[in-house]
Amino acid sequence: MADVSSDEYVQNGVTRRILLAGPRSFCAGVERAIEIVERALESRGAPVYVRKQIVHNVSVVDDLAGRGAVFVEELEEVPDGSTVVFSAHGVSPAVREEAEERGLDVIDGTCPLVAKVHAKARRYAARGDTVVLIGHAGHEEVEGTLGEAPESMVLVQTAEEVRELSMADPQVSYLTQTTLGVDETAEVVDALRERFPLLYEPPSEDICYATTNRQNALKAIIPEADLVLVVGSANSSNSVRLVELSRYAGTPAELIDTAEDIRPEWLEGVRTIGLTGGASAPPALVEGVVSALSAHGPVTVEEREIARETVYFDLPSAVRGDAPRPADGLSS
Ligand code: SF4
Numbered sequence: 001m002a003d004v005s006s007d008e009y010v011q012n013g014v015t016r017r018i019l020l021a022g023p024r025s026f027c028a029g030v031e032r033a034i035e036i037v038e039r040a041l042e043s044r045g046a047p048v049y050v051r052k053q054i055v056h057n058v059s060v061v062d063d064l065a066g067r068g069a070v071f072v073e074e075l076e077e078v079p080d081g082s083t084v085v086f087s088a089h090g091v092s093p094a095v096r097e098e099a100e101e102r103g104l105d106v107i108d109g110t111c112p113l114v115a116k117v118h119a120k121a122r123r124y125a126a127r128g129d130t131v132v133l134i135g136h137a138g139h140e141e142v143e144g145t146l147g148e149a150p151e152s153m154v155l156v157q158t159a160e161e162v163r164e165l166s167m168a169d170p171q172v173s174y175l176t177q178t179t180l181g182v183d184e185t186a187e188v189v190d191a192l193r194e195r196f197p198l199l200y201e202p203p204s205e206d207i208c209y210a211t212t213n214r215q216n217a218l219k220a221i222i223p224e225a226d227l228v229l230v231v232g233s234a235n236s237s238n239s240v241r242l243v244e245l246s247r248y249a250g251t252p253a254e255l256i257d258t259a260e261d262i263r264p265e266w267l268e269g270v271r272t273i274g275l276t277g278g279a280s281a282p283p284a285l286v287e288g289v290v291s292a293l294s295a296h297g298p299v300t301v302e303e304r305e306i307a308r309e310t311v312y313f314d315l316p317s318a319v320r321g322d323a324p325r326p327a328d329g330l331s332s
């Protein structure tokens with residue numbers, strides 16, 4: 001962490017309060033994806049290729065790279081006969097087909113909750129719907145989902161874009177990226193309902209439990225915080241949403257990869273710091289922020305847990321090391 005000794009609280013020995021949002025940090029899908037790469041390295045040996053970042057976190061990627069994982073952007077960078085892991089964000093059918101045609105040893109790290117959205121996209125498109133996907137252009141998860149039925153899907157990011165949609169198809173359904181802001185997405189869905197009165201509503205939310213819990217946990221501490229620190233990487237959608245949520249509520253917020261990124265000026269006059277981590281941020285990095293802050297002045301640490309997460313996803317049989325079960329899936 002940067003030197004914070006010029007901070008008035010440090011100089012005066014005033015105790016700062018750290019409010020830890022709970023749940024925070026790793027979700028079940030991220031833990032599963034990381035474990036898949038670790039087990040592949042153990043069972044196949046290095047190198048194990050990973051298409052795209054396994055999860056959107058610099059520290060996780062650097063750690064796995066140091067142990068023999070090789071991160072590539074596209075399959076053409078993977079040598080014939082190699083093992084390749086697909087990231088937690090999922091891939092389009094075109095990528096799966098390419099891997100199959102090349103005979104690569106594929107291990108699928110796609111989060112089961114992303115795979116569920118893919119299945120819905122296929123189902124809705126097959127029955128003739130125009131499927132509106134609410135999400136961020138260019139995000140890997142969005143590219144994978146759109147790839148399921150490109151000719152039947154339309155991507156929108158805002159309510160404004162919904163109002164600009166020109167299609168007249170009465171049979172419209174919608175899906176969302178799993179890591180969106182809950183409140184902003186509700187606005188886009190309202191615009192869809194207005195624009196398409198016969199809109200088919202999916203039976204369950206696509207924004208995942210981990211995204212929703214982390215946003216609700218942060219909302220519970222924002223009113224007491226002078227500053228919010230979110231541990232996460234800049235390309236982590238759900239981490240960025242946490243920063244936006246806090247700023248929208250009027251509390252300054254900063255996204256940090258590690259404690260090293262904290263700038264002393266952020267802390268000036270700050271008595272209570274709200275602290276959380278995005279779903280791809282290792283818990284140890286959040287602990288590192290607590291240690292860094294406490295090393296530079298007295299702090300108290302309080303945890304506010306609004307929900308207990310018990311979700312666990314089975315590993316794919318390719319790395320499980322035991323007899324394959326009938327179906328990989330969700331346990332809780
Ligand atoms: Fe899965 Fe949600 Fe975690 Fe993404 S954030 S990996 S969808 S559990």
